[in-house]
Amino acid sequence: MEKQIGVAWERPHPGPFAWGMIEKKDGEFDFxxxxRYVKAAQDNGVLLLGTIWPFADWDQAKCRQASACEVGPADTFYNSEIPNSRCKPCDMDKYSAFLRALAERYDGDGVDDMPGLVLPVRYWEVLNEPEMQSGELTFFKGTASDYLEVLKASSKAIKEACPECKIVQAGAAGTEQYMLDYWAGQLDAGAADYFDIANIHYINNGDLASLNVKPFKALFTERGISRPIWVTEAEYGEASTDAAVKSSTEGALSAGASKVFFTRFAVGIRGPPTPGKFSSVYLELADMGCNKEG
Structure with a gap:
């Protein structure tokens, strides 16, 4: 469907880049x-933003009771591609080794690349919405300091293997005050030193006119920090219209976003996308360059 619309980028969620999915046992990599995901994307001419999940069950139990890090059955992503145990890595050295191997396999430099690699993966998002910690949705069971530690280690390891790779901050969940406070604290602690691209979400909540870009960008402007901003989740409610999708996307770009990722392509419909079915507004946005590389 992405090829039909003219989409140039995809952000698989959760995606195939969880540490424990690739290194199921200590030191044994299975890519x-x-x-398969990378090949399918390149067969359709689609570039990937890979989300890194720094969790492997064999590591999580090394330095703590595993149960302290586990999410419960009510969690939206329980028993999914993301391991249920979601604290920061116990062994940062082994986590870093995994990241170097991951970046090297998909960087397209001709050294230890995936066989047949044509479209490299050079943009990596470190986790997702770490400020979201509820019974229904917890992507990271850790403090703000824990996330900063993971971000710093991830940036260092990836860039060691792939200096041209770009690090994308974990998507900010939105612009509720506690979310803005979380990311203000991260910026004050120096997090911007470890990512190249800022990242905000609009999940049918907040500033529709800019897809939350305007209030999120203000956090950076107030601190004299300049980073490109991507909206990596734009999701509309069932009452939305083609006109609202178009105007809000234009508003996000005008407010400073350089890329917008949509969670589905049928306006007014919730749930998983239906292959081959999409609203015409997304063809217009593709023609405007909203979904193109760059």
């Missing part, structure tokens, strides 16, 4: 599932 087969990730390779």
């Amino acid at each position: 087969s599932q990730a390779d």
